[in-house]
Amino acid sequence: MIKIYNTLTRSKETFKPVKENRIKLFVCGPTVYDDSHIGHARTYISFDVIARYLKYRGFSVFYLQNITDIDDKIINRAISTGNDPLDLAREFEAEYLKDMEKLGVENVNFYARATEHIEEIKAQIETLLKSGFAYETDNGVYFDVSKYPDFGKLSNRKIEDLNVHRISPDPNKRNPEDFALWKKKDVKPVWNSPWGAGRPGWHIEDTAITEEYFGPQYDIHGGGLDLIFPHHEAEIAQMESASGKKPMVRYWMHTGFLNVNGEKMSKSLGNFITIKELIKKYPPEVFRFFTLSTHYRSPIDFSQEILEQSQNSLKRINKFYETIDELLNIETSTFDQYSPEESSPPSYIPETGENDEQFNRLLEETRIKFLEAMDNDFNTPLALSLLFDFIRVINRNVQQGTISQKPLLNIKFFFNDISNILGFNFTSTSENSKNNLTEELVDLIVDIRNKLREKKDWELSDEIRSQLDDLGIILEDK
RNA sequence: GCCAAGGUAGCUUAGAGGCGAAGCGGUGGACUGCAGAUCCAUUACACGGGAGUUCAAAUCUCUCCCUUGGCUCCA
Known part of the structure; x- marks a missing residue:
């Protein structure tokens, strides 16, 4: 049973799609006027994982x-x-x-451009005008907030409070908080409409698009915290007025802000970090881990130090995955050739062992707890901490040689699931890099170095290791 | 002024009435020619202050202090 925190009710609710098993998920996309920043990344990675998890749970998700x-x-x-x-x-x-592709955000089924839905936008405005929820002025068409008494229900505001700090409201508007559906313009990109040339207001594109693909009511609408007011509030007012159906959206989900070094990210403060800048310095997966190590609704503080921490934490999981692979690969490549007569038998682990049941039970417990954590409003930090608990126990047994292939194989499958759900790629280097010239060259150097080590030429061995390290190749002697 | 989210070990985060918090970092040890990884131990009987409810409070109530954000565009 999945529980989702609903901004509208300010509480966690049991999730039930409108249509059994099919989820319509809409998330506000970016305004494309500049490079996207790491705050966008945080939000879209969060919803990427949410979509992945819902799919894993057997739902069919249409993510728009x-x-x-x-x-x-x-x-x-x-x-x-x-x-x-x-x-x-x-x-x-x-x-x-x-x-987004670099960040591993890959679950959006369709991106809908505002300019390709001008007809739908005009149709919705027309509906609102006809039913008296909107009116035309010299400047454009406006939504009449006074006709929609629920205005403010999402952001928990009263209409009376909204105009307190308004600066110079347009005198043509009936109420200061009325918002534009259509802006009459004569310059640059304009579209014809019954109210003259112009372009749509900001809020109307989303409801026109969601109505087109989802209808007037759907399951989840997501976005950053900052969109609650006025954007999402306006969306509700438009759509529920136009269709007469409530609620437009069952579950409103909002991601918390990303701050940089404890401050809001802004261009004027000079702490504005784009996704491109980020991934020059850190692998995208490190940022993903960083994102998932805090709950999606909580504010998250970005700093170099914290990202280093994330990098090290993630390394621990990757290392664990590699260890499993190595243990299993050793078996597949050398087990058949192993004969007891050989003086130095290849290291391998037995296919089965007396503790198998115990490990399988532990795995099942961990899986259940992991799913419970994710079910509970997508609690990724808790889910990750469970993995670390599990990893420690398995590492201990690997070290003590008390685990066999069978449970390890199950663990590997489990971690494959995890990597799908969270969007990591745990695949070990040994799997990826066969037939790779660089890898072969490195192997060659390593072979030479091993010979040096046999001759106990530690000085040169260490120099080679250190220089490889400078090139980003980490060598670990067993 | 109005709304909102917070203050948990050195750092980053979970938990939301009773059970050893997780990761990172530091220190010591095991293993290793050394280093790394891994394991063990430790840092660490942590929950902003005060009062109350309760057999029992990080968790509920009240109060005070502090931080951040929104109320114009913003993921």
């Missing part, structure tokens, strides 16, 4: 994301760089998709 490719920021950026706004948007959209 919008791409905001028309917006003031894009236009301003295009003007300042002398580009066409739509070209600029395409360019950064491509960069975004590349970044």
